Structures are given as C-alpha cells and as structure tokens.
Amino acid sequence: MTNTWPVARGTVPEREAFAFASVLLAVVFAGDAVPNTLTWVGAGVLWALVAAWGVSILVRAKPPIARTPRSLWLFLAWCLVSIAWSHWRFATLPSIVVQVVCAAVAFAVASTLSWRRILDATSLAVRWVLALSLLFEAFVAVVLRHPIAPVWTDYGDARIPDAFYFSRAELFTGGRIQGLPGNANLLAMVALLAAIAVGVQLAEGRIRRARGIGWLVVAALVFFLTRSSTVLAAAVVVAFVLAVALWIRRVPTDRRTPRYLAVTGVAVALAVVGFVARGALSELLGKGSDATGRGEIWAKVLGLVDQHPVLGWGWIGYWWPSIPTLADLAHRKGVTYLQAHDAYLDVWMQTGIIGLVLFAVYALTTLHRGWAGATRIGYDARLGQRPFDPVTLFPLLLVVALLVQSVAESRLLYQGNWILFALLAIKSRIVLVGDEPSSTGDGPRTPSVRRAFRPTPAGRS
Numbered sequence: 001m002t003n004t005w006p007v008a009r010g011t012v013p014e015r016e017a018f019a020f021a022s023v024l025l026a027v028v029f030a031g032d033a034v035p036n037t038l039t040w041v042g043a044g045v046l047w048a049l050v051a052a053w054g055v056s057i058l059v060r061a062k063p064p065i066a067r068t069p070r071s072l073w074l075f076l077a078w079c080l081v082s083i084a085w086s087h088w089r090f091a092t093l094p095s096i097v098v099q100v101v102c103a104a105v106a107f108a109v110a111s112t113l114s115w116r117r118i119l120d121a122t123s124l125a126v127r128w129v130l131a132l133s134l135l136f137e138a139f140v141a142v143v144l145r146h147p148i149a150p151v152w153t154d155y156g157d158a159r160i161p162d163a164f165y166f167s168r169a170e171l172f173t174g175g176r177i178q179g180l181p182g183n184a185n186l187l188a189m190v191a192l193l194a195a196i197a198v199g200v201q202l203a204e205g206r207i208r209r210a211r212g213i214g215w216l217v218v219a220a221l222v223f224f225l226t227r228s229s230t231v232l233a234a235a236v237v238v239a240f241v242l243a244v245a246l247w248i249r250r251v252p253t254d255r256r257t258p259r260y261l262a263v264t265g266v267a268v269a270l271a272v273v274g275f276v277a278r279g280a281l282s283e284l285l286g287k288g289s290d291a292t293g294r295g296e297i298w299a300k301v302l303g304l305v306d307q308h309p310v311l312g313w314g315w316i317g318y319w320w321p322s323i324p325t326l327a328d329l330a331h332r333k334g335v336t337y338l339q340a341h342d343a344y345l346d347v348w349m350q351t352g353i354i355g356l357v358l359f360a361v362y363a364l365t366t367l368h369r370g371w372a373g374a375t376r377i378g379y380d381a382r383l384g385q386r387p388f389d390p391v392t393l394f395p396l397l398l399v400v401a402l403l404v405q406s407v408a409e410s411r412l413l414y415q416g417n418w419i420l421f422a423l424l425a426i427k428s429r430i431v432l433v434g435d436e437p438s439s440t441g442d443g444p445r446t447p448s449v450r451r452a453f454r455p456t457p458a459g460r461s
Contacts, residue, residue: 012061017112018121020053024105025125028416029190032182033136036150036166054105063111069429071362072422076100078355079315086314088323095317099414103422110427118427119394120206122420123197127215129190130222133179141171150182163335177225188228189405192235193420195219196397203390234404241400245374245393253376294341294408297330301340304329304349312352318414343406343413363403363412366425370396373433392433395424 027034027050035043079096086092109118140148147168149160162168166182168175179187195216202212223231244263248256304313304325319326319338330337340346348356374396402421406412412421 012057012112014113014117017057017109018117020057021109021113021118021121022124024050024054024109025122025416025420026128028419029126029129029193030132030180031186031415032150032166033180035152036182039152051101051105054108055101057112058104058108061108061112063107063430065107067430068107069362069365069425071358071365072103072425075355075358075362076103078351078358082312082314082351082355085311087325088314088316088320091316091320091323092314096315099315099317099418102414102419103426106419106422107426110423110430115394115427115431115433116204116206116391118423119197119200119204119391122193122398123201123207126190126194126197127218129180130194130215130218133177133181133187133190134218134222137167137169137171137177137179140167140169141173145169161335171225176227177222179222179226184226185228185230185409186411188223188226188231189234189401189411189417191219191222191226192231192238192401193398195223195235196238196394196401200390200394200397203393230405230408233408234401237404238397238401242393242397245371245396248375249388296332297337297341298345300329301342301345301349305345308352309348310352310354312348312350312355315350315355317350318410339410341408341410343410346410346413362425366421366428367396367399367403369428369432370399370424373428376432389433395428395433399424 027046034046038046076096076099079092079099083089083092083096109121113121140146147160147165149164150166153164165178167178171177176184177187178184179190181187181190198207198212198215198219201207202209202216207215223235248259248263251259307313313325316323316326321327321336321338326338327336340349344356344359347359351359374392398420402412402417405417411417
C-alpha cells in the first residue's frame with residue numbers, strides 16, 4: 001500500500017499546530033477551572049481566543065474536506081435543521097454554532113498533525129491538567145484548609161451543596177478530589193486518558209522510561225483519589241479491548257474468525273451478567289441501586305422522549321439553566337443536573353430517533369476505524385511486513401474510553417470529549433493509523449524502549 005492521503009494545501013508551521021493542539025486540549029479538559037477562576041465572561045473570552053486561533057489555522061491550512069467523516073457533518077446538519085421545530089429555538093442556534101466551531105478546531109488539529117504528534121499533544125495537555133489539579137488540591141488542603149467556591153458565586157450564609165464547590169479540601173481527609181475540572185468523575189477521566197497516552201508513548205519510545213512510569217503513577221494516584229466508578233468501568237473495558245486487539249493481531253486476517261467468535265461469546269456473557277447484576281454492582285461500587293440518582297434522571301428524560309420520539313425537542317447540547325423544561329427536570333440533594341447522564345439518551349431527547357441513528361453511525365464508524373487501524377497487519381510496498389506499531393492502539397483506546405463514559409455521562413456531546421472524539425473521527429477518516437510515514441513531524445524516539453516491540457514472523461504483526 002502506498003502512503004497517499006489528502007494533506008493540507010496551505011502552510012502552517014508544525015510547531016504552531018502542535019502548540020495549538022496542546023493548548024486547546026488543556027483548556028477544554030481543565031473544565032470548570034476556566035470559569036471558576038476567570039468568571040464566565042473571562043472564560044468566554046479565553047474560549048473565543050482559542051477558537052479564533054484554531055479557525056485561523058484551518059483557514060491557512062486549507063485542508064480538503066472530502067475525506068472527513070460524512071456522519072459527523074450529517075449529524076450536525078440534523079441538529080441545525082432541528083431549529084425548525086425546536087422548543088427552545090433561541091438556544092438551539094448558538095448551541096449548534098458552538099458545536100460546529102468545536103468540530104472545526106478538531107479538524108484543524110487533525111489536518112495539520114500526524115498521529116504521533118496528536119499523541120504527544122494529548123499526553124502533554126492531560127499531564128498538565130493532572131499535575132496542576134494535584135497542586136491546586138494541595139494548596140486548598142494545606143494553605144486554605146477549607147472548601148472554596150467559584151469566584152463568581154456569592155451564596156451568603158446559605159448552606160452550599162457539596163457539588164457546588166470548586167474544591168472541598170479533601171486531599172488528606174479521604175474524600176474525593178475534584179481538581180481543575182471541578183468534578184471527581186471528570187478528573188478521573190483525565191487520569192485515564194493520561195494513562196493511555198503515556199502508556200502508548202512508553203511503548204513507542206517517545207518518553208523516557210522513568211518519566212513515563214512516574215506519570216503513570218501520578219495518573220494512578222489521581223484515579224485512586226477520585227474513586228470514580230464510571231471511569232473504573234471505562235478503564236476495565238479499555239483493558240479488555242487492549243488485550244483483545246493484541247490477541248487478534250497475532251493471526252492473519254483470514255484466520256481471525258474463531259477468535260472473533262470467542263471474543264463475541266465472552267463479551268455477550270459479560271454483558272448479560274452485568275445487566276442482570278447491575279443493581280448489585282452499583283451497590284458494590286457505592287452508587288446505590290439506581291446509580292446515584294441516574295435512574296431517576298433517565299426515567300424523566302424518557303418521559304420527554306415519549307412526547308417527541310421522532311424529531312425530538314430540538315438541539316441544545318448542554319442544558320441551559322434558563323430553560324424551565326430542562327432546569328426543573330433533574331434535582332438531587334439541592335443540585336440541579338443539566339444533562340441526561342447518558343449521551344445517547346440525551347441525543348434521542350434532543351434530536352429524536354433520526355438524530356440518534358445519525359449519532360450512532362458517527363460513533364460506530366469511528367470505533368470501527370479505530371479497531372481497523374489497531375488490528376490490521378501493516379504492510380509497506382518497499383519494506384514488506386511492518387512490525388507492530390503501538391501508536392495504532394492510541395485512537396482505539398481513547399474512542400473506547402469516551403464511548404463507555406458516555407453511557408453514564410453526556411460529556412461526549414460537548415467540551416473536551418466532543419472535541420477529542422471529533423479529532424479522532426476526522427483524523428482516522430483522513431488517514432488510517434499507521435499509513436503515515438515516520439518522517440511527518442513525529443519527533444524523536446528512545447531506541448532502547450522501541451526495541452521492546454520486535455518484528456513478528458511472516459504472516460503475523
């Protein structure tokens with residue numbers, strides 16, 4: 001197979017593209033740290049500046065759109081069309097504008113960086129978020145010694161629900177830390193993404209062994225301090241998919257059917273056991289029989305779905321608190337939750353069954369390309385059989401982590417998860433992992449680590 005694919009027609013310095021990708025991912029995965037410290041006005045300014053930078057890169061690079069995923073643009077088009085019947089039309093238009101801009105900046109990164117530089121940028125961004133989160137929690141726990149709320153709030157003498165605090169100063173008390181994202185579950189997801197990225201970098205030899213192991217320890221520490229059952233489930237599935245992908249790769253394509261059948265059988269059995277024992281598992285993880293109130297939220301959202309099952313209520317993305325239908329839907333312990341806590345249920349409620357089908361196609365085709373890139377046997381016209389390349393696992397593992405989390409959180413529809421997923425979807429459609437030559441801005445490697453992945457015998461990879 002020849003290394004031919006659409007490339008950006010304009011000129012954007014690779015250093016600028018890398019810097020933008022790192023800043024973009026760090027800002028969006030920092031989450032509530034931005035508005036909590038800069039106020040919503042300051043956050044809006046920062047987000048607008050980052051978006052403008054990304055759009056300027058896209059304009060200068062002039063990448064062809066022909067081989068980007070049509071399923072993404074069809075879903076966004078359907079969200080735009082939903083303005084015609086939206087029950088919150090004043091919010092649908094700005095929401096879809098934000099959605100498209102986020103997809104555009106993801107396109108800017110995907111069209112200007114190679115897979116390995118995307119790996120490096122992702123790793124750098126999430127490592128910064130983890131490190132600053134620990135420093136922030138240490139400062140609050142050691143210096144301030146009391147919980148702190150976002151700078152733009154003034155609750156007076158009223159009792160503040162725990163979920164409203166930016167940090168609850170629980171680093172040394174046994175409680176769950178929230179870090180920069182302001183939420184334990186979101187911080188745990190950053191830790192999982194960091195573990196995946198650093199793990200692949202170690203396998204690639206793109207980070208020194210001691211440094212890489214150190215960051216894996218940091219990610220594990222943050223994961224322990226957040227104690228997120230949602231992300232724990234995502235980590236288990238990621239580990240399972242990793243093991244299966246490595247096992248499938250060991251045989252040629254025409255001899256994989258028995259292994260696929262075995263994996264399917266195991267997956268179905270585990271799914272059945274998980275469904276039957278879902279209440280007990282939820283209790284075991286400390287989430288209660290209805291997954292910490294999610295069951296109640298899902299039931300109420302399904303009530304909205306029943307009213308408009310085909311076309312939905314209109315796109316909104318993250319629920320606006322100014323919309324009574326949504327703001328009055330999910331209350332728990334004094335907190336109003338502004339999401340369905342399930343991305344697919346959220347899409348169904350907002351865009352109807354048609355939008356749900358389009359979104360499912362977008363998600364599944366992205367997962368399929370990730371799997372295809374991770375399990376195919378590499379071949380180069382000049383070099384013949386290529387050795388196993390760890391970077392091919394990177395998009396697959398990230399996609400799996402994001403999709404599993406989206407069953408209990410709607411984050412896949414906005415902010416960092418939406419941008420990262422769109423980036424993976426677009427890049428994997430432009431060029432499958434492993435098709436790029438190693439000279440496309442890939443940076444240095446550490447040979448001593450890279451040698452751990454030796455070429456396999458003929459007929460294997």
